[in-house]
Amino acid sequence: MKDSLPPSTRPDRAKRVTGAVVTTALAASVLVGGAIPTAALAAPQDWTSLNSAFVERDGTTLTLDGVDFRMSGANAYWLGLDENVGGIDYPTYFRIKDALDTASQMGVTAVRSHMMTSTGQNDANPLAIMPSLGSYNDDAFATIDFAIAYAGSLGIRLLLPLTDEWEYYHGGHRDFTAPLGLESADFYTDPAAIAAFDEYIGVILDRTNAITGVRYVDDPTILAWELGNELEGMTVDWIGARVDLIKSLAPAQLVAAGGRFGVSEAALHAPDLDIVDAHYYPPTVDRVASDAASVVAAGKVYVAGEYGSPAATTALLYPLAANPDVTGMFFWSLFPNNDRGGFVPHDDGFTVHYPGETAQSQAEVDAIVGYGAALSGAAPATDLEPALVTAIDRENGINRVAWRGTAGATGYTVQSSTDGTTWTDITAPVSAAASPITDYTSAPGTSYRVLALGGLAGSVSEPVTASGQTSVLVDPLQSFLLTSDRAYVTLAAMPMGASPRARPARPPSSPGRSATSRALSFSSLTPSA
Structure with missing residues (x-):
C-alpha cells in the first residue's frame, strides 16, 4: 500500500x-x-x-x-x-x-x-x-x-x-x-x-x-x-x-x-x-x-x-x-x-x-x-554507531555484562574472547532491554564486545576485559546516575580522546555522604564522531 x-x-x-x-x-x-x-x-x-x-x-x-x-x-x-x-x-x-x-x-x-x-x-x-x-x-x-x-x-x-x-x-x-x-x-x-x-x-x-x-x-x-x-x-x-x-x-x-x-x-x-x-x-x-x-x-x-x-x-x-x-x-x-x-x-x-x-x-x-x-519517498538512513560495554560486574566468579545501546540497532549480540582474536557469541540477538546478560562460563581475563545489528552493516563495540576479582566500570558518560549519592557532575571542554574529568556542578542531592562515595572511574575511550 x-x-x-x-x-x-x-x-x-x-x-x-x-x-x-x-x-x-x-x-x-x-x-x-x-x-x-x-x-x-x-x-x-x-x-x-x-x-x-x-x-x-x-x-x-x-x-x-x-x-x-x-x-x-x-x-x-x-x-x-x-x-x-x-x-x-x-x-x-x-x-x-x-x-x-x-x-x-x-x-x-x-x-x-x-x-x-x-x-x-x-x-x-x-x-x-x-x-x-x-x-x-x-x-x-x-x-x-x-x-x-x-x-x-x-x-x-x-x-x-x-x-x-x-x-x-x-x-x-x-x-x-x-x-x-x-x-x-x-x-x-x-x-x-x-x-x-x-x-x-x-x-x-x-x-x-x-x-x-x-x-x-x-x-x-x-x-x-x-x-x-x-x-x-x-x-x-x-x-x-x-x-x-x-x-x-x-x-x-x-x-x-x-x-x-x-x-x-x-x-x-x-x-x-x-x-x-x-x-x-x-x-x-x-x-x-x-x-x-x-x-x-x-x-x-x-x-x-x-x-x-x-x-x-x-x-x-x-x-x-x-x-x-x-x-x-x-x-x-x-x-x-x-x-x-x-x-x-x-x-x-x-x-x-x-x-x-x-x-x-x-x-x-x-x-x-x-x-x-x-x-x-525513501527509507531512512540506517548507519549505526557502535554500542558501548558499560560495566562488567563479577560476583562469585560469574560475569554480568552491561552495555549501552545505539540508535537504530534492531538487536545486539554479546560476544566473549579469551585471546582477543577469536570471538564467541554468548547470546542470541537480544534487545537493548536485555542488558545486562550473564556469562556463566566467565573464564579469567575474558574480554567482551557487543555487536549492534541492523543497518547497512553491523557495528562492533570496543572490547572490555574483565578484571580478575573486581567489577569494571567503563564510564565516559558523566551522568549523576552512576554515583551512589547521585552527585551532579559536569564536563569541561577537552581534546578528543582525553579522559574526562568530573567535578561537582552543585552540591550533592544527599548531603552528608562522603566524598569517596562520589568517585568516578573514567575510560580514555575515544568516542566516534
Missing part, C-alpha cells in the same frame, strides 16, 4: 550550512554525555547543519525550497529538563543525542519538545529557564542549545511550545499568574500576566545559541513556535497579539496554536496564525481527516501535534499519508537508550523505544517508519 502513495519531498539530507565541523572539544563532550558548563560554551563553535533554508507557509501547506514539506513527527518533551533521571534534572547529552539519532533512524523529520516551557514559582524549580517570575537562568539553556544544534546537524526541524496548560514539573501558564496573585484564567486577560508572558517570549526568542552562535530566530531548525501546549482559554484576540509579537521578533519562523481535544476554535479563526495543532488519544482516520479539512478550509496548516503511539498502525497512518490536508503526524512519545544500558523507562502507556520491545510495539514502530517513508 505504501508504494502506491504519492511521495512528497523532504529536505535533502546532504545539504549543509557553512561552518562545516564540530570542534573536537565539543564533539568529545557531546558524545560522552554529561552537562557542559556555560563557560565551556561561551564562544560560538563551528557546527554542521543540514537546515539551510526556512520552512515556509504557502496557504494551507508548508514548503521547503519551493517543494511541499510534510512531516513525520515525534514528541520528546524532556529535551531541556527531564523527569526521568531519578528526579528532575537536565538530561545527559547522550540521551538527547540518542533520541534525536533514533528519530532520524525512524525517518522523523520534525520533533516537538516542551524544552522552552521551563518555568517555576518562587524558585520552586531552580533549574528552570525562569525559576521565578522575571528571573532567568542562563545555565538552563545548555541542553536546549545542544538539542537545537544537534537536531540541525541531522536535518530535523523543531516545533517548540512556549508554555503549558498543565502544572507539570517544567512549569506552565500559571507561573505567569500565581506570583501576581491572579487566577489561572487571568493569563489571557490581565495586562500584567500578558506582559510577563510577552517578556518571557522575548527572552527566549532573543537567545543566541552558545554552540552555533546563531540566534534562535535566525535558525531554520526551529520550524515554529507554539504558543503553548494544549492551552484551553485562548481567545482570538489573545492569539493574534502573540502571533504579531512573535512574527515581529522572528519573521522567518512560523507560529502554531492548538488545544487539548480536536481543533481549537480560537486558533481556527485567529488571523495570521500559521499552524493549527490538534491532539488525539486515540486518533482515527475519519476524525483526523475531518479536523484537517476544517483547518484547511480556514486557510491554515494542519498538524496532529500529538497522537497516542498505540494507535500507530498502517491502517491509520497510510491513508493519512495519502491525505494532502494532513501536514504532519507527531506520535507521543520517544525515549532513547539509557546511559548505562537498557532503555530510559517511562511508564505512561505511550512510550516508544526503537525498535520496540514487544510484537505490538515493533508493529507501531514499523508503521511510523512506513509513514515517514511514504512522505519522503
Whole structure:
C-alpha cells in the first residue's frame, strides 16, 4: 500500500550550512554525555547543519525550497529538563543525542519538545529557564542549545511550545499568574500576566545559541513556535497579539496554536496564525481527516501535534499519508537508550523505544517508519554507531555484562574472547532491554564486545576485559546516575580522546555522604564522531 502513495519531498539530507565541523572539544563532550558548563560554551563553535533554508507557509501547506514539506513527527518533551533521571534534572547529552539519532533512524523529520516551557514559582524549580517570575537562568539553556544544534546537524526541524496548560514539573501558564496573585484564567486577560508572558517570549526568542552562535530566530531548525501546549482559554484576540509579537521578533519562523481535544476554535479563526495543532488519544482516520479539512478550509496548516503511539498502525497512518490536508503526524512519545544500558523507562502507556520491545510495539514502530517513508519517498538512513560495554560486574566468579545501546540497532549480540582474536557469541540477538546478560562460563581475563545489528552493516563495540576479582566500570558518560549519592557532575571542554574529568556542578542531592562515595572511574575511550 505504501508504494502506491504519492511521495512528497523532504529536505535533502546532504545539504549543509557553512561552518562545516564540530570542534573536537565539543564533539568529545557531546558524545560522552554529561552537562557542559556555560563557560565551556561561551564562544560560538563551528557546527554542521543540514537546515539551510526556512520552512515556509504557502496557504494551507508548508514548503521547503519551493517543494511541499510534510512531516513525520515525534514528541520528546524532556529535551531541556527531564523527569526521568531519578528526579528532575537536565538530561545527559547522550540521551538527547540518542533520541534525536533514533528519530532520524525512524525517518522523523520534525520533533516537538516542551524544552522552552521551563518555568517555576518562587524558585520552586531552580533549574528552570525562569525559576521565578522575571528571573532567568542562563545555565538552563545548555541542553536546549545542544538539542537545537544537534537536531540541525541531522536535518530535523523543531516545533517548540512556549508554555503549558498543565502544572507539570517544567512549569506552565500559571507561573505567569500565581506570583501576581491572579487566577489561572487571568493569563489571557490581565495586562500584567500578558506582559510577563510577552517578556518571557522575548527572552527566549532573543537567545543566541552558545554552540552555533546563531540566534534562535535566525535558525531554520526551529520550524515554529507554539504558543503553548494544549492551552484551553485562548481567545482570538489573545492569539493574534502573540502571533504579531512573535512574527515581529522572528519573521522567518512560523507560529502554531492548538488545544487539548480536536481543533481549537480560537486558533481556527485567529488571523495570521500559521499552524493549527490538534491532539488525539486515540486518533482515527475519519476524525483526523475531518479536523484537517476544517483547518484547511480556514486557510491554515494542519498538524496532529500529538497522537497516542498505540494507535500507530498502517491502517491509520497510510491513508493519512495519502491525505494532502494532513501536514504532519507527531506520535507521543520517544525515549532513547539509557546511559548505562537498557532503555530510559517511562511508564505512561505511550512510550516508544526503537525498535520496540514487544510484537505490538515493533508493529507501531514499523508503521511510523512506513509513514515517514511514504512522505519522503525513501527509507531512512540506517548507519549505526557502535554500542558501548558499560560495566562488567563479577560476583562469585560469574560475569554480568552491561552495555549501552545505539540508535537504530534492531538487536545486539554479546560476544566473549579469551585471546582477543577469536570471538564467541554468548547470546542470541537480544534487545537493548536485555542488558545486562550473564556469562556463566566467565573464564579469567575474558574480554567482551557487543555487536549492534541492523543497518547497512553491523557495528562492533570496543572490547572490555574483565578484571580478575573486581567489577569494571567503563564510564565516559558523566551522568549523576552512576554515583551512589547521585552527585551532579559536569564536563569541561577537552581534546578528543582525553579522559574526562568530573567535578561537582552543585552540591550533592544527599548531603552528608562522603566524598569517596562520589568517585568516578573514567575510560580514555575515544568516542566516534
